[in-house]
Amino acid sequence: MNKKEKVISVARDLFSKYGYKKVSMDAIAKSSNVTKKTIYTYFKDKESLFKYFIVEELKKMKELIEKRINNTSSFSDNISILFYEILLFRNNSILIQSIVQEVNETKDLVSMELLKFYDDEIINYLESLINKEIELGNIKKCNPHLTAFIIYKVYLAVMFEYDDTLNEKEVTKELISILKEGLFN
Numbered sequence: 001m002n003k004k005e006k007v008i009s010v011a012r013d014l015f016s017k018y019g020y021k022k023v024s025m026d027a028i029a030k031s032s033n034v035t036k037k038t039i040y041t042y043f044k045d046k047e048s049l050f051k052y053f054i055v056e057e058l059k060k061m062k063e064l065i066e067k068r069i070n071n072t073s074s075f076s077d078n079i080s081i082l083f084y085e086i087l088l089f090r091n092n093s094i095l096i097q098s099i100v101q102e103v104n105e106t107k108d109l110v111s112m113e114l115l116k117f118y119d120d121e122i123i124n125y126l127e128s129l130i131n132k133e134i135e136l137g138n139i140k141k142c143n144p145h146l147t148a149f150i151i152y153k154v155y156l157a158v159m160f161e162y163d164d165t166l167n168e169k170e171v172t173k174e175l176i177s178i179l180k181e182g183l184f185n
Contacts, residue, residue, distance in 0.1 A: 004042050007032045011049055016094040019102040020050055020111050047110060053095055054118050061089040062125060075138045076180045082129070083155055084172045086122060091168075119156075123148045151179070 126148035
């Protein structure tokens, strides 16, 4: 394992265990057996190092989703898979859970920005899928970014703020039903 790989491995472990705010570049350097200067040759600062992991997580999530989405299925079927996988991935990501917990406990501005970066990237991904479906004529013309934002934020709010016990499949089914069939008779 070269120095950069060692720094990445150690930093991922430390961030996952302790969150963004509690991990210093000194601790990463010490645990990696390198100098801080060495770390700074690979990453501009601690925030860019953490963003590296967010991008890495998002890439894994997109790859998983792309494998699950079927090009012959309807957009509503594929969006069900998409939301379910996004939620599962977010819930199972130790790194993302550490930053969510940190935001909830400390309201640290940098941690909040990192979580926003994560959410914005997912919204941008959803927007690209919506654009594709508009071009194919599978869904009505709309503001794809606003639509992606609304869908994602409603989904998160229901999963994390709704008082009754729900599971991911139930929420996904209800959201897709609302999107597909609407609420009004």
